[in-house]
Amino acid sequence: MNNRRNFIKQTLSAVALASLTGFETYAKKAMTIEKHNFKLLYAPHFGMFKNSAGDDLFDQLQFMSDVGFKALEDNGMMARPVETQKKIGETMAKLGMKMGVFVVDGGDNWKTSLASGKSEFKENFLKTCRAAVEVAKRTNAKWMTVVPGFYERKLPIGIQTANVIDAYRRACDIFEPHGLTMVMEPLSDTPDLFLRNSDQSYLICKAVNSxxxxxxxDMWHMQRNEGQMTHNMDLVWEEIAYFQIGDEPGRKEPTTGEVNYRHLFKHIHEKSKANHQEFILGMEHGNMFPGKEGEQKLIQAYVEMDTF
Structure with missing residues (x-):
């Protein structure tokens, strides 16, 4: 009975939104969609459901909302036209969705080494941070991803760490007055990257003190780099502002690899509820299976892992 009520309610809301926003084409597709009441704010990205919703970004947003997802993340938001950014922000507000991260992207972030202390890297980073403030305003975003880039192997690790801290303190001078938060991401893609572990990130956060x-x-990177995720998560919990998801191996949706995401989601849900916190969990992974059927399998994987 609850599913039937959700189905009827979702059909009516889709038709109503179509009349308001011009999603007539998508409203016809929405007739067969079941809406799920997820416990956590899972955030898909554009392209994840293009076989079900089509290529139009706003049809995709509508589909995400109709399925029950209440957030979006878009790493490439800064590269989108200003008018598209504004429309994304406006559409998400109408749908009651929250904006997750986008990347503070000033070029090839991996090779731009803040650890080097070189002024040209730092100034480009800060210039991009200032531009990111305007993007955040247009899209109602609160969080943006930053990475310090590669090691500078000619410098001692302590000097590199100090250089990153200095750059991040200056970036906080840009973000803090606007109530925005940059979230640094330890990565596993290559051993040449400076920021790789949660405790290292915690140390930098404490030193920046903002x-x-x-x-x-990012639970995919942390599984690859350090494991013991609930333990390490708890150690650095007070400095975590955002989570991302990906199963290992393969970096696909939960249930396709070795990570026990039901346990992790339950842990995050219970701990955040106890601390009166709310997190967005970015679905920064690929689809394991192709086509509409694969997209439905992805949705069902989240329904299954959200059951606790």
Whole structure:
């Protein structure tokens, strides 16, 4: 009975939104969609459901909302036209969705080494941070991803760490007055990357000492780099502001690899509820299976892992 009520309610809301926003084409597709009441704010990205919703970004947003997802993340938001950014922000507000992270992208972030202390890297980073403030305003975003880039192997690790801290303190001077938070992401893609572990990120957050500098705890990267995720998560919890998801191996949706995401989601849900917190969990992974059927399998994987 509850599913039937959700189905009827979702059909009516889709038709109503179509009349308001011009999603007539998508409203016809929405007739067969079941809406799920997820416990956590899982955030898909554009392209994840293009076989079900089509290529139009706003049809995709509508589909995400109709399925029950209440957030979006878009790493490439800064590269989108200003008018598209504004429309994304406006559409998400109408749908009651929250904006997750986008990347503070000033070029090839991996090779731009803040650890080097070189002024040209730092100034480009800060210039991009200032541009990111305007993007955040247009899209109602609160969080943006930052990475310090590669090691500078000619410098001692302590000097590199100090250089990153200095750059992040200056970035906080840009973000903090606007109530925005940059979330630093330890990565596993190559051993040449400076930021790789949660405790290292925690140390930098404590040294920067600003509400505008926190940790993005990407569970795919952390499984690859350090494991013991609930333990390490708890150790750095007070500095975490955002989570991302990906199963290992393969970096696909939960249930396709070795990570026990039901346990992790339950842990995050219970701990955040106890601390009166709310986190967005970015679905920064690929689809394991192709086509509409694969997209439905992805949705069902989240329904299954959200059951606790």
């Amino acid at each position: 509400p505008a500098c926190k940790i993005l705890f």
